[in-house]
Amino acid sequence: MSKFWSPFVKDLVPYVPGEQPKLARLVKLNTNENPYGPSPKVLEAIRAELDDSLRLYPDPNGERLKQAIADYYGVQAGQVFLGNGSDEVLAHVFHGLFQHGRPLLFPDISYSFYPVYCGLYGIPFETVALDAQFRINVADYDRPNGGIIFPNPNAPTGCLLPLAAIRRLLEANTESVVVVDEAYVDFGGESAISLVDQYPNLLVTQTLSKSRSLAGLRVGLAVGNAELIEALERIKNSFNSYPLDRLALVGAVAAFEDQDYFEQTCQAVIASREQLVSELQDLGFEVLPSAANFIFARHPRHDAAQLAAALREQGVIVRHFKQERINQFLRITIGTAEQNMALQEALTGLVQ
Ligand code: PMP
8 A cells, every 4th residue: 555645545445336348249237338329419419529629628517518408307507517427426416515414314225336425525424224125215214314315216226216205305304405316217217307496405416328328428417406506516616627528518418409319219228128027037036126227136046146157157247236135136237139138048048
């Protein structure tokens, strides 16, 4: 360990992202990317931006993109915040919106970046256990807190919390910020963005990495009350005034403008998910109800770590978590029909 490291850095426990393998021929179902490419209009917009203008800084406020998002969700541009992927948006949220005197609350099984950001920014936290069906029970959050955050649908379970339950949570916690991380909401969820004008303590984050198939472009956003957004802008401008480059800005605008492509590809993912769920159930898997572009499944007679390793040997990679209570599950991203078939064939050989 370097003598130049501060004790603070020595104590950090960073997030470990899913593997990005070098071999292209693998069936890659481990990091919840979209199996369909981005809209052709996005690629066109990015190509058109590839000129001498790259010598200029991008718009630090991303006004055009904010307006496109505001129009899409029926809010004001001043209610939209942009970042380099929703991970960066979340980093700013953790940095500035949660109170330090009381614990931040999030589910015991959820996005494993949350405790990492708590470590980075010195935020105390308590995890709240999911119920026996792996669902969030909002009554369990009725306790003193400095903020609440959860993914909806939850990750890695895929389970959805209905908007009525989110309203109840917001009403019971008017003194703290409630963040709904909607990375996967477009695959069957209902966005809480419709509630932001009613609840000044609500912030909703989203990403273009999943439903708009732009994980490589790194665009994330938050929508909320203008005061919360202003706080995030201050933090961003104290950190990096240009989180989104020129290509990301134009590509993201084009993505919001191509609604047909977005709807078609989301529907295709949802249809594939339903088919895969029934195929896996036929193989004896228990599959949690998913409103996301992945499923969370376990087999009563087969060890999940061994299944993941055996699938890998056959060229199919899925995600396995060592965390207690979920270490018998596999998280499987929904792929193309061809990829799903490769997965199903490999699993058939392994579990039957
Ligand atoms: N939230 C959740 C729940 C996620 O699973 C992910 C993807 N790993 C993110 C946020 C971050 O996505 P991105 O930074 O690509 O926008």
